[in-house]
Amino acid sequence: MKIAVIGGTGLIGSQVVKNLTTAGHEAVPHSKSTGVDVISSQGLDEAVAGADVVVNLTNSPTFDDASPAFFQTSMDNLLAAARRNGVGHVVILSIVGTDQVPELDYYRAKTLQENLLAAGSIPYSIVRATQFMEFMDAVLSWTADSDTVRLPATPIQPIAAKDVSAAVAEVAAGAPLNGIRNIAGPEIFTLDELGRITLAHKGDHRTVVTDPSAGMFAMVKGDVLTDRNARLATTRYADWLS
Numbered sequence: 154m155k156i157a158v159i160g161g162t163g164l165i166g167s168q169v170v171k172n173l174t175t176a177g178h179e180a181v182p183h184s185k186s187t188g189v190d191v192i193s194s195q196g197l198d199e200a201v202a203g204a205d206v207v208v209n210l211t212n213s214p215t216f217d218d219a220s221p222a223f224f225q226t227s228m229d230n231l232l233a234a235a236r237r238n239g240v241g242h243v244v245i246l247s248i249v250g251t252d253q254v255p256e257l258d259y260y261r262a263k264t265l266q267e268n269l270l271a272a273g274s275i276p277y278s279i280v281r282a283t284q285f286m287e288f289m290d291a292v293l294s295w296t297a298d299s300d301t302v303r304l305p306a307t308p309i310q311p312i313a314a315k316d317v318s319a320a321v322a323e324v325a326a327g328a329p330l331n332g333i334r335n336i337a338g339p340e341i342f343t344l345d346e347l348g349r350i351t352l353a354h355k356g357d358h359r360t361v362v363t364d365p366s367a368g369m370f371a372m373v374k375g376d377v378l379t380d381r382n383a384r385l386a387t388t389r390y391a392d393w394l395s
Contacts, residue, residue: 155179156325157201159231160210162186164287165246168318169208169325176326184211191227197234206242207235208325213262216369220262228269235275242276242329246321249281249310249335250377257372267333276329282317283310283337283378286393289351292344296367301360302352303367304345310379311347312338313393316386335383340390344370347390354394 156173160166161182173180181200183189189196191211201207209231213220235243247263254260270277289311296303320336342350348361365371370378 154205154326155181155203156206156208157181157183157204158208158210159183159189159191159197159200160212161208163210163212164285164314165318165321166208166210168315169210169322172319172322173326176322178326191230192223194230194234197230198238201231201234201238201240204238204240206244206325207231207240208244208321210246210321213259216257216259218258220259221265224262224266225269228266232269232273232275236273240275242278242325243270243273244278244280244321244325245270246317247279247281247333248378249283249337249380249383250373251281253377254373257369276331278324278327278330279333280317280321280324281333281335282320283312283380283383285317286311286313286338286388286390289347292368292370293348293351295369296364297359299359301362302348303362303364304348305365305367305371305373306343306345306363307370307373308341308376308379309344309347309370310337310341310383311390312336312386313388316388320384320386335380337380337383337385338390339385339387341376341379341381342390350390351394 213223
């Protein structure tokens with residue numbers, strides 16, 4: 154199949170393109186750097202023309218209250234281009250539990266993106282992933298100083314980006330789900346515990362302080378960012394660290 158991967162030069166997108174190409178598909182990466190802009194629609198029609206499947210991996214540049222507008226405009230433009238060009242399957246990557254955390258602007262924005270896709274006329278698939286292992290350094294930096302890192306005890310189930318990419322590629326090459334597939338890492342940690350493991354591996358001697366009010370994930374209630382019934386990837390966090 155010919156598969157257009159919008160956002161195909163990023164962390165996930167580049168690996169999705171590689172996986173699809175290895176499987177024998179014609180996977181074409183598109184991004185701002187290749188002249189495709191999902192907000193202005195520049196290059197969108199050309200990008201999706203002749204594609205059997207479109208995978209949308211573009212992301213809002215911010216996590217704040219501007220993110221819903223990004224997903225509203227980008228999905229409106231992408232779906233319109235897909236309809237004009239007869240695309241038969243649209244795939245997006247979302248987050249496990251995104252509809253359970255309305256307190257977070259970004260999670261509301263991802264829920265909006267899902268709803269826009271599901272309400273459209275094109276067969277679709279939504280892949281929801283748990284938190285990427287690759288994002289742990291950023292999470293640590295949000296509430297850190299020279300001596301401590303403050304983190305809540307929010308349960309998370311980290312997954313490696315390579316496993317996310319493999320799952321997205323598999324869904325893109327298959328029949329539309331017209332629904333959601335959850336994918337997750339094989340282990341559940343509390344975020345403060347994961348912070349201690351990460352710092353210890355790096356030889357970083359800062360102390361992790363459990364703080365239920367610290368950072369973005371403090372707003373998450375319960376274990377909604379985990380899913381024991383998801384399709385579990387095989388990469389364990391300790392193996393990923395090493």
